[in-house]
Amino acid sequence: MEQKTKIDAQEDKQDLLITREFDLPVELLFKAYIEPEIVEQWMGTKVLKLESKKHGSYQIETKDTKGNVAFQASGVIHEFNPNQKIIRTFEMEHTPFGVQLEVYEFERLTADTSKLVMHVIYESVAQRDQVLKLPFAQGINWAHNRLEEIVSKLK
């Protein structure tokens, strides 16, 4: 499948832009962000709370196969403008990544297509770069774990 997501992260800046076009009407794209049971499906996480309104807050959580909490995140919604805009904070709990401000702009392209521009602002350049490296570091860890698995089987 063609990769449609673009990331614009400039050197020495504390923000980044994530842009993506969808084969979905803007109303459906927006719905994917505000209905808890839909968020759960595509984010692969449990939604403990999601108040889709100004001054509302949200909490999500993922458990590992043993039932331990592996990931927890939360934030508050500052602006809520249906089918157009959401401004919210996002914080991964128990991590050193700080609180990020997320500005979501939903745009209608045609009746059946839409565009999302996500502007994410971090507390510092260092924190942004840490978050950017996160999947990279995970990738290395996973490769390492797999290697360990193979090696342990050889013994």
Added chain:
Amino acid sequence: MNLRRDVFQAIADPTRRAILSLVASQSLTAGAIAANFDTARPTVSKHLQILTKCELLEQQQNGREIYYYINAKKMKEVADFIEPFRNMWDERFNKLETVMKKYKNK
């Protein structure tokens, strides 16, 4: 200073980034590189050591001199470091699209 082999740690430092851009255009000796900075020569040597350790720089003996030149392959890896992050979002958005297309057809 701790000799970290983390490439990102290496390029996080402004002096080391300046060294990399210097050497990008031509291979240089440690002395020629140091001449471009106000910092003490041993400090520059330390930076060169770190960049060499994490393979961003390579050394080549030329007569009595050691020349430093850039490892283009390693630099490309660093430039691509954003790719896993982009991939993660791409997959997540693909999922969103699939979920919502099903939702629409219900």
